[in-house]
Amino acid sequence: MKGRKFLLRYGLLSALVLLLILFSFIAPGFLSARNAVNILREMCILSLFTMALTAVVIAGGFDLAFASGATVAGIIGLVLIKNFAWAVIPAFLIVFLFNLALAAIKGFVVVKLKMPSFIATLAVGTVCMGFSRLMTGGTTFFAASWPPGFSFMGRGQIGPIPIQVFILFIAGIIAVNLMERTRLGRYTYATGGNEEAARHVGIKTDKTRYITWAISGILCGIASITLISQLGAASPEMGEGYLMPAITSMFLGCIAYKEGVPNILGSLTAAGVITILSNAFVMMGLRFYWKDVVTGVVLLIAVGVVSIIKKGKLYDVVAGF
Amino acid sequence: MANNKNIFEIKGVTKSFPGVLAIDQVDLEIAEGEIHGIVGENGAGKSTLCNLLTGILSPDKGEIFYLGEKVRFTHPSDALHKGIRMVYQERNIVPYLSGAQNICLGEEPPGLFLDEDKILEMAKKLMKEFDVKIRLDIPVAYLSASWQQMIEILRGVFRKPKILILDEPTSSLTEGDAEGLFKLIKNLKKQGITVIYISHKLEEVLELCDRVTIMRDGKKIITKDAKDLDQMYCVQCIANRELKDMYPPVKVQAKKEKILEVVNLSDTDERVKKVSLDLHENELLGVYGLIGSGRTELAEAIFGLRPYVKGKIIFNGEELNKNMSTIDRIKNGILLTPEDRRKKGLFYEIFNLYKNVAIGHLDYLATPMVGILPNSAEKDQASKAVDAVQTKYTDIEQSIDELSGGNRQKVLLARWLSRPERKIMVMDEPTQGIDVGTKYELYLLFRRLVEEEGLSIIFISSELPEVMGICDRIVVFKEGKISGELPRNEFNQEKIVSMAL
Numbered sequence: 001m002k003g004r005k006f007l008l009r010y011g012l013l014s015a016l017v018l019l020l021i022l023f024s025f026i027a028p029g030f031l032s033a034r035n036a037v038n039i040l041r042e043m044c045i046l047s048l049f050t051m052a053l054t055a056v057v058i059a060g061g062f063d064l065a066f067a068s069g070a071t072v073a074g075i076i077g078l079v080l081i082k083n084f085a086w087a088v089i090p091a092f093l094i095v096f097l098f099n100l101a102l103a104a105i106k107g108f109v110v111v112k113l114k115m116p117s118f119i120a121t122l123a124v125g126t127v128c129m130g131f132s133r134l135m136t137g138g139t140t141f142f143a144a145s146w147p148p149g150f151s152f153m154g155r156g157q158i159g160p161i162p163i164q165v166f167i168l169f170i171a172g173i174i175a176v177n178l179m180e181r182t183r184l185g186r187y188t189y190a191t192g193g194n195e196e197a198a199r200h201v202g203i204k205t206d207k208t209r210y211i212t213w214a215i216s217g218i219l220c221g222i223a224s225i226t227l228i229s230q231l232g233a234a235s236p237e238m239g240e241g242y243l244m245p246a247i248t249s250m251f252l253g254c255i256a257y258k259e260g261v262p263n264i265l266g267s268l269t270a271a272g273v274i275t276i277l278s279n280a281f282v283m284m285g286l287r288f289y290w291k292d293v294v295t296g297v298v299l300l301i302a303v304g305v306v307s308i309i310k311k312g313k314l315y316d317v318v319a320g321f
Numbered sequence: 322m323a324n325n326k327n328i329f330e331i332k333g334v335t336k337s338f339p340g341v342l343a344i345d346q347v348d349l350e351i352a353e354g355e356i357h358g359i360v361g362e363n364g365a366g367k368s369t370l371c372n373l374l375t376g377i378l379s380p381d382k383g384e385i386f387y388l389g390e391k392v393r394f395t396h397p398s399d400a401l402h403k404g405i406r407m408v409y410q411e412r413n414i415v416p417y418l419s420g421a422q423n424i425c426l427g428e429e430p431p432g433l434f435l436d437e438d439k440i441l442e443m444a445k446k447l448m449k450e451f452d453v454k455i456r457l458d459i460p461v462a463y464l465s466a467s468w469q470q471m472i473e474i475l476r477g478v479f480r481k482p483k484i485l486i487l488d489e490p491t492s493s494l495t496e497g498d499a500e501g502l503f504k505l506i507k508n509l510k511k512q513g514i515t516v517i518y519i520s521h522k523l524e525e526v527l528e529l530c531d532r533v534t535i536m537r538d539g540k541k542i543i544t545k546d547a548k549d550l551d552q553m554y555c556v557q558c559i560a561n562r563e564l565k566d567m568y569p570p571v572k573v574q575a576k577k578e579k580i581l582e583v584v585n586l587s588d589t590d591e592r593v594k595k596v597s598l599d600l601h602e603n604e605l606l607g608v609y610g611l612i613g614s615g616r617t618e619l620a621e622a623i624f625g626l627r628p629y630v631k632g633k634i635i636f637n638g639e640e641l642n643k644n645m646s647t648i649d650r651i652k653n654g655i656l657l658t659p660e661d662r663r664k665k666g667l668f669y670e671i672f673n674l675y676k677n678v679a680i681g682h683l684d685y686l687a688t689p690m691v692g693i694l695p696n697s698a699e700k701d702q703a704s705k706a707v708d709a710v711q712t713k714y715t716d717i718e719q720s721i722d723e724l725s726g727g728n729r730q731k732v733l734l735a736r737w738l739s740r741p742e743r744k745i746m747v748m749d750e751p752t753q754g755i756d757v758g759t760k761y762e763l764y765l766l767f768r769r770l771v772e773e774e775g776l777s778i779i780f781i782s783s784e785l786p787e788v789m790g791i792c793d794r795i796v797v798f799k800e801g802k803i804s805g806e807l808p809r810n811e812f813n814q815e816k817i818v819s820m821a822l
Contacts, residue, residue, distance in 0.1 A: 183683045183692035190680055193671035199626060200659050200666065201681050201736075202648030261671050 004309055012256035012266065012302065016273050023276065027283040035279070037161060043275040044164035045230075047268055048223035049246040050253070051175045052216040054267040057250060058179065059212040060192035061110055061117035065102070065125030066216065067239030067246070070224035072128040073098035075135050075234045077225070081150070082143045088150050095228070096221035102128070103217025111209045132236035142233035154230025164226060171222065176264045178215075188212055189261075245274055248299050255306040273298065326388070328353040328484055328515045329374060334383030336369060343369045345539040346383070351484070353388075356506060356516045358530035358547065360523060361559055362757050366539040367519045368410065371486045374517075375407045376400035388483075404483030408473050408490060416462035420444065423461055424476045447479055451505045466493040474502065484515040491525060493612075496822065503529055523552050535559060559757075567757075568790030569765045573809060574772045575604035575793050579635075581655075581745055581777070583623065586632035592618035594801040595632070600745065600779055605771045607788040608781045610798030610821050616781045617660060618801075620747045623779075624657040625650050637744070648684060654744030656737040658751060660781075666733045667721055674724075674732065675703035675717045681736040706739030707732055710766060727759030734763075738770075746770070747779040752787060764791050785817060797821050 024031035049066055056063045077095035080086040086094075102124065109120045135141070156163040179185035190198040191205045198205050223242075228234055252273070253266030277298070278291040329351040336344040344366050351357050359367045372378045373385065376394030385392055387403060394400050414423050421444035422437075430439050444457050453475065455468045464472070470493045477485050487506075491499045506516050506529060520526050526533055527547050534544040535558045542558045556567075581600040586593055592615045600606050608616050621627035623634060625647040634641045636655065659665035667677055679686065679699035686702065687694050704717050712731040714724060721729055730751060737746060748767075752760045768791060770776040782788050788795055789812045797805040797820040805820035807813070 181694050181696075183687040183694060186676070186680065186683060186694060189671050190668060193668045194664075196665045197659075197668055199647070200624075200657065202646070202651045202684070204646065204648070 008259045008306060008309060009257055012269050016269060019273065019276050023280040027280045030280055030283050037165060039275055039279050040165045040168060041162045042279060043271050044168040045223050045227055046242055046245055046275060047168055047271045048171060048219050049242050050249040050267045050271050051264055052219035053246055053250045054262050054264055055212050055215045057262045058192050059188045059209050060195060063121045063216065065106060065121040065128060066220050067243040068125045068128040069102040070099060070220045070227065071236060071239035072132045073224045074228040075132055075141060078141055078228055078234050079135060088147050092225045095224050099221035099224050100217040103213045107210045107213030111206050129236060136236055140233050140235040146232055151229055151232065153226050167222065167226060172268055179264050248295055249274055252299055252302055255302055260306060326353045327351060328388060330386040332384045334373060334380045334385065336373060336378060336380050343539050347541045349534060349541055351515060351517060354513050354515055355531040356510055356518060356529060358526035358533040359517060359519045359536060360521060360526050360533060360555060361536035362521065365536040367536055368488050371407060371488060371517060371519060375405055406477045406482040407486040408477040408488065410488045410492065412469055414461050414469055414473055417460045419459060420455055420457035420461055420472045423472050424479050426476060428480045447475055451508055453501055467495045467498045470494055471498055482514060485509060486517040488519045523555050569768050571768060571791060572772055573793045576602040578602045580637060582635040584633050586622060586629050588618055588622055588627055588629045592801055593622060596803055598796055598803060600777050602777055603771050603775060605767060605778045605780055605791060605793050607792030607795040608779060608798060609785060609788045609795055609817060612783055614798040615801035616798050617749055620657055620749050620781060623747060624655065652684065654742040656740065656743060657747045658733050658737060658749065660749040660753065662729055662733055667729060669722060673718050674714060674721055675700050677721055677732055678703035678706050678736045706735040710735050710738060711762065727755040730755055743776055745777050749781045767791060785814065
């Protein structure tokens with residue numbers, strides 16, 4: 001295929017492969033099975049959040065509240081276990097359902113009340129952050145020990161493979177296939193791409209958007225549980241560490257495989273690139289915050305190149321920012 | 322009257338874009354002070370030619386002389402400074418600024434801060450000079466499409482240009498405002514301002530202009546005094562075929578049985594008012610009327626996209642449930658191809674060619690429960706569909722941006738024509754923005770669909786010639802109501818137009 005087309009579709013994937021090769025040489029300890037598994041584990045929560053955001057964006061919306069929503073849900077779970085002696089499974093179920101409820105609220109406000117999703121989710125996100133701070137008193141909430149089974153999702157392993165890697169693969173495979181190979185996924189792309197035309201083809205666009213928010217809620221629910229399970233503690237800011245990286249991954253992923261259209265596989269590839277960068281930087285002993293600098297530069301270059309090749313014609317949602 | 326100087330002399334100008342030769346060695350002279358019309362079909366090169374005169378585009382070959390001096394514009398501001406102004410086909414207004422602010426945009430009186438009072442005053446003065454009455458103090462987003470276009474035209478004459486180029490200026494104007502525009506143009510001529518008037522509406526051009534240039538396929542065919550031209554001759558030059566060859570032969574096959582009855586339908590917005598309409602089996606029913614007369618809204622109501630509170634729709638003898646969803650209507654064979662392919666019909670960027678067709682078939686192509694899409698089935702279905710209407714494309718996975726307007730319309734039609742159940746097709750302005758050759762192909766297709774393939778069609782169009790050319794019967798819309806109806810043997814242009822206005 002033509003050079004340009006190849007760059008547009010597989011540029012990011014190629015970059016990922018090149019980075020792997022590069023760091024194998026210059027980062028001590030990078031090239032090992034152990035580290036590969038580490039990278040996949042580190043990717044899990046970021047990928048879940050990114051996929052949750054991507055689904056919403058494909059349908060034509062945006063979400064600024066996924067991270068703080070997952071945070072407040074996680075805090076609630078921890079409070080239930082520590083202060084109210086709930087068992088692990090029911091508490092985690094509440095965490096999951098809380099994320100779903102938040103998604104339902106966001107969906108209602110955006111679809112029914114027709115509020116622009118950027119503003120609506122900014123508001124919801126701020127409220128969540130506020131509640132997180134209220135509940136924790138602004139500090140980290142932790143316990144000396146948690147009941148058995150608590151750390152399974154976040155830190156458990158089956159053989160040499162962490163549970164998080166399984167979560168990543170299962171969620172990833174389901175999400176990619178859902179969006180790319182089912183009628184629901186196709187209708188979601190149609191709704192986000194041209195809502196008027198989607199209606200003219202008989203698609204129930206409101207219903208489709210509600211379902212997308214539900215998918216987002218499910219993915220955030222899993223991320224939320226995994227996060228607290230891994231940390232064994234919760235601070236109001238713990239989600240924030242994922243907010244910008246997830247948004248970055250989503251945008252970066254737009255330029256992979258689909259030439260400027262948001263897609264799940266692209267988001268996963270981008271999350272991979274970002275995780276590889278931060279992992280490699282640690283291996284090389286670089287100061288932690290260099291990864292933000294590099295991530296930002298990568299985003300600029302990547303989207304900039306694609307923008308130039310496509311002469312500024314990026315998918316509406318992406319271009320609107 | 323125009324003196325002998327030419328304001329523009331265009332010599333051997335050629336301009337091409339990837340895959341398209343838009344302007345083919347055109348020689349043209351625009352006399353100073355005249356009203357010069359440029360006519361031709363969509364794609365003839367009228368707008369492109371004028372974009373070369375205003376610096377939006379640069380010619381590949383040839384020379385342009387302005388007031389005797391050779392010019393080479395590299396930027397629109399070059400032309401603006403020389404007093405060349407153009408008002409475009411698509412709106413270029415700022416929706417949240419007022420009419421006055423839009424008129425003075427870019428040429429505001431100097432000063433550290435903008436003097437809004439002065440701006441309003443200057444705009445009002447201009448309006449008065451040309452005898453136009455529009456509210457200039459509210460955001461233009463609240464004005465009608467007609468007034469928005471007038472505001473843009475006023476912007477064009479603010480600061481008195483030497484030459485004003487108008488591209489399809491009456492496309493959104495009401496009758497009254499169009500009259501106002503013609504007065505304005507005659508006023509401009511009195512002031513010595515040259516006007517180039519691009520339009521595909523021959524009547525207007527022949528009435529208003531001093532000289533007319535006819536373009537076809539990027540070439541200049543002829544320039545003549547308007548008084549030496551008549552519509553028939555112009556059509557011949559534009560379409561390169563006789564008036565009688567523009568439409569295929571019509572064999573009326575309509576049966577007596579009614580496949581669709583709309584009875585006293587009124588929608589919630591009052592865009593459709595107590596409309597009653599019948600569609601017979603195998604009939605090609607034309608629905609004519611001005612833009613905004615309620616035809617699209619009726620189509621949307623039939624298709625389930627627009628709620629209606631009063632009246633009913635009877636399909637095949639049975640009343641349709643008001644709340645029947647669009648997808649259910651599609652499954653029953655009621656289909657609608659919308660006007661405005663770009664906004665309501667096709668999916669650019671996200672879907673390639675086959676996905677644009679297949680999106681209309683996923684209800685039965687996908688597996689029942691989970692809804693998995695079999696890749697090859699979609700592609701096969703789409704290939705058959707687009708081939709059936711002779712679409713010209715390279716690859717079933719290509720981007721629809723690469724297709725011409727006519728072929729994009731074919732893709733849109735193919736989406737529904739390939740449905741397993743097709744009973745009624747409502748087509749809203751299906752030939753809009755399409756070249757003459759493809760239009761003929763579509764006319765043949767529509768006739769074949771009703772005469773040989775058992776379809777019944779509601780054909781909504783604002784182009785009276787084509788409605789009269791191919792329809793079995795015409796129903797006329799006026800301001801949300803049906804104002805008249807004529808069978809083919811009684812088709813009469815004046816009668817139909819008078820019913821619509």
